[in-house]
Amino acid sequence: MGTIYELGAPGRRGTSLPPLGRPEEEILSFIPEGLRRKAPPWLPEVSQPELVRHYTRLSRMNYGVDTGFYPLGSCTMKYNPKLHEELARLPGFSGLHPLLPEEDVQGALGVLWELSQYLKGIAGMPGITLQPAAGAHGELTGMLLFKRYFEDRGELEKRRKILLPDSAHGTNPASATMAGFKVVSIPSDDRGMVDLSALKAALGEDVAGIMLTVPNTLGIFEEDILEITQLVHEAGGLCYFDGANLNAYLGRARPGDMGADVFHFNLHKTFSTPHGGGGPGAGPLAVSEPLVPYLPVPQIVRKGDRYALDWDRPKSIGRVHPYLGNFLVIVKALAYILLLGDEGLREVSAGAVLAANYLKERLKKTYKLPYDRLCKHEFVLSGAGLGEGIRTLDIAKRLIDYGFHPPTIYFPLIVKEALMIEPTETEPKEVLDAFCQAMEKIAREAKESPELLREAPHNAPVRRLDEARAVRQPILREPRT
Amino acid sequence: MTEYIPHTPEDIKKMLSAIGLQSLEALFSDIPEEVRRRYRPLGLPRGDEAGVRRHLEGLAERSTGRGLIPFLGGGIYDHFVPAVVDYVVSLPEFYTAYTPYQPEVSQGTLTWMFEYQTMICELTGMEVANSSMYDGATALAEAVLMAHRTVGGRRVLVPRSLNPQVREVLATYAWGAGLELLDVPYSEEGKLALEGIPDELCALVVQQPNFFGVIEDLSGLKERIGKAFLIVYVNPIALAVLEPPGSFGADVVVGEGQVLGNPMGFGGPLLGIFATRGEYLRRMPGRLAGRTVDAEGRPGYVMAFQTREQHIRRERATSNICTNSALCALAATVYLAALGPEGLRQVALASMERAHELADRISSLPGYELAFSGPFFNEFAVRCAHPEEAVARLREAGIAVLSPKLVAKAGLEGAFLVAVTEKRTQEELSRFVEALKGGR
Numbered sequence A: 001m002g003t004i005y006e007l008g009a010p011g012r013r014g015t016s017l018p019p020l021g022r023p024e025e026e027i028l029s030f031i032p033e034g035l036r037r038k039a040p041p042w043l044p045e046v047s048q049p050e051l052v053r054h055y056t057r058l059s060r061m062n063y064g065v066d067t068g069f070y071p072l073g074s075c076t077m078k079y080n081p082k083l084h085e086e087l088a089r090l091p092g093f094s095g096l097h098p099l100l101p102e103e104d105v106q107g108a109l110g111v112l113w114e115l116s117q118y119l120k121g122i123a124g125m126p127g128i129t130l131q132p133a134a135g136a137h138g139e140l141t142g143m144l145l146f147k148r149y150f151e152d153r154g155e156l157e158k159r160r161k162i163l164l165p166d167s168a169h170g171t172n173p174a175s176a177t178m179a180g181f182k183v184v185s186i187p188s189d190d191r192g193m194v195d196l197s198a199l200k201a202a203l204g205e206d207v208a209g210i211m212l213t214v215p216n217t218l219g220i221f222e223e224d225i226l227e228i229t230q231l232v233h234e235a236g237g238l239c240y241f242d243g244a245n246l247n248a249y250l251g252r253a254r255p256g257d258m259g260a261d262v263f264h265f266n267l268h269k270t271f272s273t274p275h276g277g278g279g280p281g282a283g284p285l286a287v288s289e290p291l292v293p294y295l296p297v298p299q300i301v302r303k304g305d306r307y308a309l310d311w312d313r314p315k316s317i318g319r320v321h322p323y324l325g326n327f328l329v330i331v332k333a334l335a336y337i338l339l340l341g342d343e344g345l346r347e348v349s350a351g352a353v354l355a356a357n358y359l360k361e362r363l364k365k366t367y368k369l370p371y372d373r374l375c376k377h378e379f380v381l382s383g384a385g386l387g388e389g390i391r392t393l394d395i396a397k398r399l400i401d402y403g404f405h406p407p408t409i410y411f412p413l414i415v416k417e418a419l420m421i422e423p424t425e426t427e428p429k430e431v432l433d434a435f436c437q438a439m440e441k442i443a444r445e446a447k448e449s450p451e452l453l454r455e456a457p458h459n460a461p462v463r464r465l466d467e468a469r470a471v472r473q474p475i476l477r478e479p480r481t
Numbered sequence B: 001m002t003e004y005i006p007h008t009p010e011d012i013k014k015m016l017s018a019i020g021l022q023s024l025e026a027l028f029s030d031i032p033e034e035v036r037r038r039y040r041p042l043g044l045p046r047g048d049e050a051g052v053r054r055h056l057e058g059l060a061e062r063s064t065g066r067g068l069i070p071f072l073g074g075g076i077y078d079h080f081v082p083a084v085v086d087y088v089v090s091l092p093e094f095y096t097a098y099t100p101y102q103p104e105v106s107q108g109t110l111t112w113m114f115e116y117q118t119m120i121c122e123l124t125g126m127e128v129a130n131s132s133m134y135d136g137a138t139a140l141a142e143a144v145l146m147a148h149r150t151v152g153g154r155r156v157l158v159p160r161s162l163n164p165q166v167r168e169v170l171a172t173y174a175w176g177a178g179l180e181l182l183d184v185p186y187s188e189e190g191k192l193a194l195e196g197i198p199d200e201l202c203a204l205v206v207q208q209p210n211f212f213g214v215i216e217d218l219s220g221l222k223e224r225i226g227k228a229f230l231i232v233y234v235n236p237i238a239l240a241v242l243e244p245p246g247s248f249g250a251d252v253v254v255g256e257g258q259v260l261g262n263p264m265g266f267g268g269p270l271l272g273i274f275a276t277r278g279e280y281l282r283r284m285p286g287r288l289a290g291r292t293v294d295a296e297g298r299p300g301y302v303m304a305f306q307t308r309e310q311h312i313r314r315e316r317a318t319s320n321i322c323t324n325s326a327l328c329a330l331a332a333t334v335y336l337a338a339l340g341p342e343g344l345r346q347v348a349l350a351s352m353e354r355a356h357e358l359a360d361r362i363s364s365l366p367g368y369e370l371a372f373s374g375p376f377f378n379e380f381a382v383r384c385a386h387p388e389e390a391v392a393r394l395r396e397a398g399i400a401v402l403s404p405k406l407v408a409k410a411g412l413e414g415a416f417l418v419a420v421t422e423k424r425t426q427e428e429l430s431r432f433v434e435a436l437k438g439g440r
C-alpha cells in the first residue's frame, strides 16, 4: 500500500494560491533570524489528479456504513443521512467564527439551544452541556462534576471510589482515574446484571458513585436499575449513566426517571452523525438538579427571542471545550431529531431492538449465547467451541470474505471470545438474513475446513496483518529517504 | 415510517414471530414499567426533509456574523481550503467508517493516519505523532497530564500570553488531576518573561506564536527547566516558516489543527495535534497507525501500541480518549498534501505579509499603536483610547476582530486583536483602515 509520499515529483502541486506582494526575503525578515525555519518540512508534492486518485484508491480499501452492514457492537453504526452533510456545510454554520459577539451568532446559539431542549427532554433531566467532544470526554466531564459536587459538600476527602460493573467499557475506568478517583469493579451475576449483594457490600461513605451503562454492554437492561440507583443515593453517592446504548430505549424511557445524575449522549451513535473513521463525535451531558450549578461555563440561555451566554456560575467546573462544543456535529443531530419527531424516535428503538433480537434468536442456534434473554439493541455471542483452535478473531476475519464488517470482538471482557453484534434499526431484514447465513456458513466451515477461517480474510485488500510486528519493529511514520 | 428505517409492517410481523413475541412493546418488557410510564414525549411532530432543511437554513441565516469579514482569530482562523479537501472527506468509505479496529477493511483510514503522522512529525520536528486528539486545548491538557505522570511534580508554568480559551480548558483538567497552574508574565515586547523556576515543576507551556501573535524565542528554555517537560502549543501554519519546537528540545508539541483544511465551524469539531519524542511513545495518549506486513509479506497498516489505550489498559491507560477527530485529521492530511512544502510556505508568508502591511497602516494612523514591539506572525494587538468604539466602527464596515473583552482575558486591557490570513484582499485591508480613520 503506497502512501502519498511515494507519488509525485518535486515542483508539483495540488492547488494554487495568490501571489505574494513582495520578495520572500522581505517577508521572512519579520522573523528574527535564529527563529526562521532552516529546512522545509517534508511534505508530498503531487498534482491534483494524482492526489484525488490516491485518496479515492485509499477510500476503496475502506469499509463504511455506506458500503454495507457494519454490526460493530457498542458503536451504533447506523445510516448517516445525507441531508445532514449539506446542512453542516451551510456557510452560516461552517463559516462562522466562534468568537464573534453573541448578537452576531444568534442562529448558531439557536441551534445549540434547540438541541439542548430536546436532549433534556429525551434524558428527562433538567441541566445540560453540549461541550464534550465525545463520549469519553463526557465521562471525564461527569466525573469532574462528581468531584466538584463532593468538594462543595466537604466530602471529597473521604469519597474517593467509583464503582464500575465488570462489563464496563474501557473509557469508564480511564475517565474516573483522570478525575482522580479510584475504581472498584463490581461483578456481574449469572443474569449478566449488576450483582446486588456485591453492590451493597461495596457501598459506603468512601464511595462517590457508580458508572453504569444502560442497557449494559451485554445488551441487557438492568432490571434492578431503580434499586441500584436508590441504593447508591441512599449511601450518599451519585449515579453516572454511560449513554452509548441509548438507541435501545430512545423515546420510551428516560435516564432521569431511572435515577441518573449524569448522562452522556453520543451524538455519533444514537443521533446518526457519521463516525468519520474514528471521529469527530459529540458527547453532550445531561445532569440532575443537584448537579446543575457545577455544569461547565458558559451556559446558553434564552431571553425573549434572543440567546445569550451565561458566565455567572460561580460553582462551575469551568470549560471542557475551547468554544461551545462540536457544533457541526450538533447541527446534524438537531436535524435528525427534527426529522424523526416523537414517533420516529420510538421507531428507532423499536427497529434496533427488533433487529437485535431477531439476529440473536437465529444465531443462538449456531453460536453460544452466554446470556440467553431478551436483549436490547445488541447482544453478545461467544465464538468459543466452534472448532479446533478456532478463535473469535478468525470468525471476524472470515466475515470480511462474505462482505460484512465484523462485529466488535473481545469486548465485553466478561464473555470469553466475545462477538458483540449491534445491527441498528437501519438494516433491512434481507441484510440481517444474509448476515445470519454467512455466520452459519462460517460455523460449518469452522468444523469442515478451519483453515479457511484461520487464514481469512481471502477477499480483502490485504491478507491478515501482523499486529505484533508493528510493536516489535515500530514504523510510525514514513522514513525519510 | 422514517426514511432511514426499512422495516415494513410485514417485516415486523415476521421478525416478531421469529422471536416469539406478539408486539413491539413486548421487546421493552424488561424496562421497569414505572419507568416506561413516566416517559414524556417531546411534543415534536414528524418532520420531512424539505421542512428540516428550511428550519436549519433559517437558523444558519439568522447569524449575522456570517456576512462579516473575519479579521478574527484567537485560535480559529479563516484560511483558504482547496476544493479537494472537502471532496476527499466526503468520500463515503472514509466518513461513514469508524475506528480501524479491523485493519484488513480499514487500509484507507490507516494509510492516511500514517501519512498524517508523518506530516505532523515533519512540521513539529518531533519523532512520533498520534492520529488526533479532540482539539488543541485538550491536547495541551493531556500533554500536561503526561508530563505529570512522567516526571512527577504538580506545578505547571503557564504563560499569561496563552490563548485564554485554551487556558480555561487546561485549568479544568489540571484541577481534576490536582495540578497547580502558575502564571508566567509577558514582557513589553509581548514575549514570555520566564523568571524563577519553582520546585515541583512538571511542565512549562509556551504558545508559538502566542495569543497576541508574538513569535517566542524558544532557545534555552528546555535547559532552564531541566527534566520538566517543555510543551509547545503551536499554530501549525506558522511552522512552515518558524524553526520547529523539536529543534529547541521540546518534549511535547501540541496545537490546534483547524487551520489545516478545516472550517471554522463555530469552533467545532477541531483537531488536536499531539507529537512527542520517541522515548515517550508508550506514555502518549491517542491512536497510532503503524506499518507492518500481511500474511503474504505485503506492506499494510494497523493500529499500533494499543496497549496504551483505554480499551486494553482501562484505568491504567495513558488517556480515556476513544473517539477522536479522525475526519478533521484526514482534512489536514489532504490539505498538506495539496499544498506541499511550497504551498504551505506561501500560505504562511502571505498571511504574515498581509498582517504586517495592515499593522503598518493601522499604526501610522494617529491614536492607534501596536500593543507589543515583538516580532509577530499573522496576528497583532492594537491599542487605542476607545477600543470598543473602534471595534463598533469596524463592525459597521462589515469587519470582525477579537473584542477587547476577550483580549482582556489574557491580561491586556484597552486593545483588540487582529488576525490576517492569505484570504484577506487588498480591498478588505483598505476597508479596515478606512473604517478606523472614519471614526476620528
Ligand SMILES: Cc1ncc(COP(=O)(O)O)c(C=O)c1O
Residues within 6 Å of the ligand: A073, A074, A075, A134, A135, A136, A137, A169, A171, A172, A213, A217, A242, A244, A245, A266, A281, A283, B321, B322, B323
Ligand atoms: C459503552 C461505551 N462507552 C463509552 C464509549 C466512549 O465513547 P466515545 O468513543 O464517543 O468517546 C463507547 C465508545 O465506543 C462505548 O461503546
